[in-house]
Amino acid sequence: MTKITFIEPQGAKVEIDVINGWTLMQAATSHGVEGIEAECGGSCACATCHCYVEGEQATRLPAPSNDELEMLDNVAAERLPNSRLGCQIRVTPYLEGLVVRMPEAQS
Numbered sequence: 001m002t003k004i005t006f007i008e009p010q011g012a013k014v015e016i017d018v019i020n021g022w023t024l025m026q027a028a029t030s031h032g033v034e035g036i037e038a039e040c041g042g043s044c045a046c047a048t049c050h051c052y053v054e055g056e057q058a059t060r061l062p063a064p065s066n067d068e069l070e071m072l073d074n075v076a077a078e079r080l081p082n083s084r085l086g087c088q089i090r091v092t093p094y095l096e097g098l099v100v101r102m103p104e105a106q107s
């Protein structure tokens, strides 16, 4: 398990002990975190699992694939340098303490 903190659009913090190997999207949707839709179920085809990764652990994330970068062009909220798709990030112990902020809109 790896502790990840999600920040919902209204500012509420939700700390989740995530099963290693799950994606951030799976962790958020299975715990009812507000601010994520994940319409395509994790196929990198909808951009409604957009999130902002924060904290020093964000520097440890693998770089986004070309598919993820292309899909990030379609996000509903502002795209920022730390924008990622939650379904493309697998949780590992190396990410302990990562903070994931959900945008104000997904569609």
Ligand code: FES
Pocket: 025, 038, 039, 040, 041, 042, 043, 044, 045, 046, 047, 048, 049, 071, 085, 086, 087, 088
């Ligand atoms: S769930 Fe659709 S792109 Fe991530």
